[in-house]
Amino acid sequence: MVKIDALPDVPRWAVLAAHTVPLVTLPSGLWRIAQVAGLPVADQLGRNGREAVVAILLTLITEGLALLTLGLVRPWGEVAPRWLPLIGGRRVHTLAVVVPAILGAAALCAIVGWFACTQAVGLIDRVAQTPAQQVLLVVCYSPLLAWAPLLAATTLAYYRRRTSVL
Secondary structure (H helix, E strand, O other), X not given: OOOOOOOOOOOHHHHHHHHHHHHHHHHHHHHHHHHXXXXXXXXXXXXXXXXXXXXXXXHHHHHHHHHHHHHHOOHHHOEOOOOOOOOOOOEOOHHHHXXXXXXXXXXXXXXXXXXXXXXXXXXXXXXXXXXXXXXXXXXXXXXXXHHHHHHHHHHHHHHHHHHOOO
């Protein structure tokens, strides 16, 4: 069994959930990078430099936000690393972590709901030309559905642990 660095009082399920979040965001990022690189994962019409920059930035931001979930189970989620200006070495306030995390999970739920109701079918038809491209697009983006519940559950475990409430 692989040893995963986490605080000793964190439930194992929360550690696994936190480490799963960056993995569920990875396939969509790899798909975007493959598209920017010109691989035949989607229709390349209209691809320009600005769209490539946006796709790469979206991938980096998404993965960066997903990696922040690890702070809910690691020491740097409770005490800010010393190298951070102004707050380095200080205890992190519980609500300073919980509020943005819950708002993020709620925003992810809203985005998924809006996308599923209004955009999914049309986007798949516009972006992917072949059935294989459509399947690849769905396979790469479907794991994102787990991001919000994993984040919410891990945040709840963090809150319980830090406040001894609930």
